[in-house]
Amino acid sequence: MQEKSKSWLKFLSEVILLVLLFTLVQYALSAGLVNQSYQITLTSMCINVILAVSLNLINGFTGQLSLGHAGFMAVGAYASVIITNFMDLPFIIGILGGCLAAGIAGFVVGVPTLRLKGDYLAIATLAFGEIIRVVLQNIDYVNGPAGIVGITKLTTWSWLYWAAILTILVIVNLMNSSYGRAIVSIREDEVASELMGINTTGYKVLAFVIGAMFAGLAGVLYAHYFYIIKPETFNFLKSFDMLVMVVLGGLGSTTGAVIAAIFITFLTLALQKYAAMRMVIYSLILIIVMIYRPQGLMGTKELSRKTFARIWGGKK
């Protein structure tokens, strides 16, 4: 009983910590302490966290190399803009619609391609991402290559923050369960997993759909912050950016994905002044990390209550 109340206390303190962080930033924003450039960084940070954590579910935990994440982000962005701007429905419906549309796209793409393995799957998902982009370019309803301009700015700090927290929570909860173990077993050894009674195709599609839905969520938030969306924004370089975050953080570590997403966002900001050198420095950092820490910053390790207990409470 005592243990139970203790874990409740820990849970409560975590919630308070999260709310505190939220209020702090919220206060700074409303008091005008954060300038435009930092506000954009804050937004990209949350969006990148959602993208990296959701892509990590597919690439890191399930072990299926997907390069089409930007495509699902595009589906979410466009679907939600159609709902909020063209149909004048509330933002929440736009968010749900965007996630749903991206999830359906994930299902449609996932069912045929997830039969493929390794680099074949990578090429197939890369192609699908590009197909989504090209299709969007050729639909006049969404202005083709010119994109949609003048989207109402509905994304606020609270949407961004809680969406990122929700993404992390859903994926952490999923992975710390029997479903999560089934998903990881596919990465470890697909044949053995199948022979242990796990419907590997089913769980690969499940992971893919959940990942796509959160990519859609990121797309929705992106579209309603930056006023404008173009098919070109969601090209394969965008998918590649996300992949870099996941690999840098460590394939199969949610903590790593979060850290890498935040790190890369700040790196991009810091390198803005040296536009010409930016890609060079960016690539160099990646090369150095890959040489000295090929498993990524976190490997497959996670930061948890236990880790903190070890750091602050001595050994165990």
Place this chain on the structure above:
Amino acid sequence: MSLLEINNLYKSFGGLGAVINFNFSIQPRELTGLIGPNGAGKTTVFNLITGVYKPDKGEILFQGQNIAGLSPHTICQKGIARTFQNIRLFKDLSVIDNVKIAFHKNISYNLASTLIRLPAFFKGEEAIESKAMEYLNIFKLEHKRDEIASNLPYGEQRRLEIARALATQPKLLILDEPAAGMNPQETKELMELIEWVREKFELSILLIEHDMSLVMGVCERLYVLDYGQVIAEGLPEEIRNNKKVIEAYLGEEVGEC
């Protein structure tokens, strides 16, 4: 009724008939061995039974139901579990997680209660934890529960693989060369373990083995496979003295050439 009955099973790779008109049956709680020289098609038979390969012809009746061509996970859910010739553990996961994964097919809570952490989730996880520990205890791996599977010594990896297969609660357990790479002492212990497992879990066991002392020691009935065909079947004594079997293993006598 036989637990597993195979009629006229046929599988070819390209033009090569790997398994030709294979007939086989195993009774409930029987311990049967499948032996034969290298490349005789033993593992192919296992792969056909467990659904890794789809047979070209023939039927595989498990408890009277044709399972030929079903997907491996469906076959496992019906009650056939196996181990592998070259150990296939989930290498980077802990010992206990390896066993826990085998319980997933009987999962008691759904995805929604996982995501929002309903009481059903905690109850289900507790049950899985205690059941997994039971299996680790049986195989004397309880003190290694948090060790990474690939760090275990070879013999323990073999035991863990059997524990994992048993955790799927099969009616038929298929062991592909369980004693491969073991020393005589380990082999002897394994033999005892296999017999004990059969009694305790009341299941049928089918095993492939090269180690003749193990096969002759524990199996009640033997099938001998050569070039994809059954060349002999019967009690271990009968097999030991069967001329065809001796030929297959040692070659023909010079005089007969």
